[in-house]
Amino acid sequence: MGLLFFLFLATTISDGSPAKETIPGDKVLLGHGSGPGVDRAPGLSCLSWRLAVETNNIINWNTVPGQCEDYVGYYMMGQQYRKDSAMVTNQALLHAQSLTTVGRDGKDVWVFDVDETSLSNLPYYATQGFGADPYDATSFNKWVLEGKAPALPESLKLYQKLLSLGIKVVFLTGRPEDQRNVTSSNLRQVGYHTWEKLILKATSYSGETAVAYKSSERGKLVKSGYRIVGNIGDQWSDILGTNPGNRTFKLPDPMYYIG
Amino acid sequence: MGLLFFLFLATTISDGSPAKETIPGDKVLLGHGSGPGVDRAPGLSCLSWRLAVETNNIINWNTVPGQCEDYVGYYMMGQQYRKDSAMVTNQALLHAQSLTTVGRDGKDVWVFDVDETSLSNLPYYATQGFGADPYDATSFNKWVLEGKAPALPESLKLYQKLLSLGIKVVFLTGRPEDQRNVTSSNLRQVGYHTWEKLILKATSYSGETAVAYKSSERGKLVKSGYRIVGNIGDQWSDILGTNPGNRTFKLPDPMYYIG
Numbered sequence: 001m002g003l004l005f006f007l008f009l010a011t012t013i014s015d016g017s018p019a020k021e022t023i024p025g026d027k028v029l030l031g032h033g034s035g036p037g038v039d040r041a042p043g044l045s046c047l048s049w050r051l052a053v054e055t056n057n058i059i060n061w062n063t064v065p066g067q068c069e070d071y072v073g074y075y076m077m078g079q080q081y082r083k084d085s086a087m088v089t090n091q092a093l094l095h096a097q098s099l100t101t102v103g104r105d106g107k108d109v110w111v112f113d114v115d116e117t118s119l120s121n122l123p124y125y126a127t128q129g130f131g132a133d134p135y136d137a138t139s140f141n142k143w144v145l146e147g148k149a150p151a152l153p154e155s156l157k158l159y160q161k162l163l164s165l166g167i168k169v170v171f172l173t174g175r176p177e178d179q180r181n182v183t184s185s186n187l188r189q190v191g192y193h194t195w196e197k198l199i200l201k202a203t204s205y206s207g208e209t210a211v212a213y214k215s216s217e218r219g220k221l222v223k224s225g226y227r228i229v230g231n232i233g234d235q236w237s238d239i240l241g242t243n244p245g246n247r248t249f250k251l252p253d254p255m256y257y258i259g
Numbered sequence: 260m261g262l263l264f265f266l267f268l269a270t271t272i273s274d275g276s277p278a279k280e281t282i283p284g285d286k287v288l289l290g291h292g293s294g295p296g297v298d299r300a301p302g303l304s305c306l307s308w309r310l311a312v313e314t315n316n317i318i319n320w321n322t323v324p325g326q327c328e329d330y331v332g333y334y335m336m337g338q339q340y341r342k343d344s345a346m347v348t349n350q351a352l353l354h355a356q357s358l359t360t361v362g363r364d365g366k367d368v369w370v371f372d373v374d375e376t377s378l379s380n381l382p383y384y385a386t387q388g389f390g391a392d393p394y395d396a397t398s399f400n401k402w403v404l405e406g407k408a409p410a411l412p413e414s415l416k417l418y419q420k421l422l423s424l425g426i427k428v429v430f431l432t433g434r435p436e437d438q439r440n441v442t443s444s445n446l447r448q449v450g451y452h453t454w455e456k457l458i459l460k461a462t463s464y465s466g467e468t469a470v471a472y473k474s475s476e477r478g479k480l481v482k483s484g485y486r487i488v489g490n491i492g493d494q495w496s497d498i499l500g501t502n503p504g505n506r507t508f509k510l511p512d513p514m515y516y517i518g
Contacts, residue, residue, distance in 0.1 A: 087307040
């Protein structure tokens with residue numbers, strides 16, 4: 001499905017009507033998904049698939065099941081993804097506001113993941129079947145190196161409010177160290193103008209899981225005296241493991257899975 | 260909203276049509292929900308609220324927001340709750356089937372929560388606004404003591420298949436020890452005919468959180484030589500904490516929260 005078609009859809013359906021979550025795509029379909037289990041399911045509700053993905057019940061999946069491509073595209077380009085994201089970042093802000101002693105000694109940090117959390121790769125994924133096409137490292141890295149990813153609007157708003165509370169921001173991303181410059185300039189360009197640290201994945205972590213890498217880096221933060229008062233990401237691997245943070249927040253992402 | 264109305268709805272809407280998730284209830288409503296944060300939200304999408312609840316982004320909530328009563332009732336009485344549950348238990352079964360050495364020495368156990376996992380209190384909650392009314396211990400305990408809760412069909416099927424794989428079942432519930440007899444007979448009556456242990460909450464745990472109580476009891480299981488190969492519940496407090504199990508599975512429950 002082409003990007004243009006979705007831009008058209010996004011234009012025509014963003015009218016706040018209540019029925020948009022289920023049209024099209026949420027029908028029980030016989031057919032083949034991808035990843036453990038899904039391809040063996042006798043019928044597949046794309047709504048159930050997405051909920052199971054978001055709740056970490058379906059893990060280690062490779063691609064969006066083929067019959068859910070339209071559903072996921074519709075969800076991502078429409079208002080429901082925006083509303084779902086805002087619900088999460090609103091809860092995150094309420095948590096931050098409830099921390100009465102926060103920001104006093106400059107040691108309170110909030111960890112932000114980058115892709116599908118601080119920055120959105122939706123323009124790229126719209127050309128990749130919204131995750132229904134197999135991951136293509138070459139074209140994805142080309143997209144990243146353009147440095148043109150927009151901000152996830154809800155996360156940018158959260159970022160601004162956290163800074164005003166005196167909380168410092170640490171970006172912790174699975175992007176490799178050699179994408180530091182483009183990541184840094186992309187972040188600044190869309191409004192993330194300051195941060196305490198921008199941690200990218202060093203080659204020494206190659207072969208390690210995201211959970212292991214991120215846990216290790218969060219451990220270093222804690223060891224050097226920071227308090228992780230919050231942690232937000234679109235993958236469970238952003239918020240599971242050790243030193244996850246005082247509270248964790250899971251943004252929606254039905255397009256891909258990182259273990 | 261009365262039970263009869265919902266029985267009517269459930270009869271008329273279980274036709275597999277794709278649009279049922281969003282009618283009625285998923286509109287952005289100005290108004291007041293309940294629990295931290297939600298009542299301060301300027302607009303509330305019931306779909307977003309439910310997703311945020313299921314992903315543990317909204318915690319410590321007391322009741323379903325008033326404007327989501329119809330939405331939650333519609334969801335619970337319709338096919339989507341069934342499909343969402345089946346998606347989770349199918350994944351659980353696939354996990355069990357992937358454990359190649361399972362069941363050989365009689366030490367592999369699967370932990371099942373009871374309420375909204377093994378047994379369903381939906382007939383009761385249908386009289387309580389599907390969680391929109393404040394929790395009423397008196398009427399809930401009266402319902403429990405009737406011993407008439409039906410099985411959650413998807414969990415019963417999982418239970419049967421796990422037994423056939425040689426996995427033993429441990430029920431671990433927040434129900435108090437003095438409800439042992441009625442719980443035991445209710446479980447048997449709906450098809451859970453055997454178990455390794457049925458663990459109810461001893462008075463010594465009073466004042467402790469569900470996470471602390473369940474972690475402690477799972478710890479005892481592990482200490483006595485059991486391997487927890489899986490753990491399924493409708494609350495995050497069933498599956499967080501220590502010794503959660505080899506893998507955990509979160510069933511849907513938008514009706515109430517136990518921390």
